[in-house]
Structure formats: C-alpha cells, structure tokens
Amino acid sequence: MTNFKDLDFLVESLREVDNGRNHILITGNIKVGKSTLLNAFIEKYYKNSKIDGIMTELVITDKFRIELFRYGTEERFVIGEREKEMKFFDDVFLKKSYEFIESFKDNDILVFDEIGNKELHLKEYCKKLISLFENNRIFALLKKGGNPVIENLDKLENFVIFDLDKFYE
Known part of the structure; x- marks a missing residue:
C-alpha cells in the first residue's frame, strides 16, 4: 500500500460527490483510512449537524x-x-444496537462505522438497518466483501459509494 493520501484532498474529493441529501457509503480495504476520512469530513462540513x-x-490490549x-458517547x-x-x-x-436505533430521533445524519461481517448472519438486524435508509440520511463505512448493505443497494435510492482503494491504485 502506498502512503496515506492527503486527508484534505480526500475530504474535498468526498465533498464533490456529496449533494447534501444523498447517503454516503465509504468503502475500502482494512486500515485504508475510512474512519479517519469520515471523521474529518464530518468535522469540516457537518459539525453543526x-x-x-x-x-x-x-x-487491542492483551x-x-x-x-x-x-456516536458521541463514551x-x-x-x-x-x-x-x-x-x-x-x-x-x-x-x-445494544436495537436500543440505540429505537432512540434515534430527529437526526440530520446517522453514522455507521462500520457495517461488515458482523451483520451478515443477523438477517432481522440487516432488514432493520436497511429500513433506516428510507427515513434518514446515512453516512456509513462498509466492509467490501460479503456485505449485507452492498448486497441490498438495489433497494436504496440516492446514494454514492466512495471507494478509498481507488485513490491508492
């Protein structure tokens, strides 16, 4: 892997595909900087949301x-x-996930970091997650392989996939 690309450049590249209403789905390999990018993007453009x-x-401990x-809690x-x-x-x-979901109220954006293998075998949870896309704006980090959200993208509207790996090719 090459060195981490300039974070400001990546934030601005993500902003170019953000229409202010679409779901933003960031994907890429492990440790490519998905969370770092999302946090910097929110800090720059959505910190008052x-x-x-x-x-x-x-x-990693022992x-x-x-x-x-x-999000936003300790x-x-x-x-x-x-x-x-x-x-x-x-x-x-x-x-805990259902408790969090049930108490989501009047948000501008819901953030999911990260949706991946964990949800794959939890079919009811996947359905609940996909249903959140209908009434909320979502920013999510997606693991690429075998991802339930990627497999259900045909059910979603108004989204963009921002693939960080493309910036490292």
Whole structure:
C-alpha cells in the first residue's frame, strides 16, 4: 500500500460527490483510512449537524476486542473478543444496537462505522438497518466483501459509494 493520501484532498474529493441529501457509503480495504476520512469530513462540513449512530472499534490490549458504542458517547460494550479465535457476542450486539436505533430521533445524519461481517448472519438486524435508509440520511463505512448493505443497494435510492482503494491504485 502506498502512503496515506492527503486527508484534505480526500475530504474535498468526498465533498464533490456529496449533494447534501444523498447517503454516503465509504468503502475500502482494512486500515485504508475510512474512519479517519469520515471523521474529518464530518468535522469540516457537518459539525453543526445533529448526528447519531452506531460505532464499532477494534481495541487491542492483551486481547483483540471489538467494542460497540453510540456516536458521541463514551460508554462501550464488548461485542467480540479473541483469545484463540474470535468470539462474537450477538446478544450484546443486538440488544445494544436495537436500543440505540429505537432512540434515534430527529437526526440530520446517522453514522455507521462500520457495517461488515458482523451483520451478515443477523438477517432481522440487516432488514432493520436497511429500513433506516428510507427515513434518514446515512453516512456509513462498509466492509467490501460479503456485505449485507452492498448486497441490498438495489433497494436504496440516492446514494454514492466512495471507494478509498481507488485513490491508492
């Protein structure tokens, strides 16, 4: 992989495909800078917007952990952990995600960082997630392979996919 492209350039490139109403779906390989780009984009153009959403983050301590939290909050919930192999805690993921979704009210934008493998086998959750696109503006980071949102894009309208990998070719 080449060096990280100029962040300002990427933010401006993303702005060029933002019509102020469309869903923005950022995709790319692992560690290419999807979250960094989204955070910089929001900071520059949407920091005064009412934003909510569901975030996940890989945390490396003595173990690999995946933590779930609500956009703009500090409280975190462990939804996956690896000792020998990765174990996912679907019950925690679903319980907290549904709580967050049920309390989304009057937002300008919903942010999902990241939608990927976790949702693939949770069919009801996928349906709920896709339904959020109907009444909300969504900014989401998408894992490329086997992604339930990418597989359902034919059901969505007014979206743009911003593929960060194209900037590294």
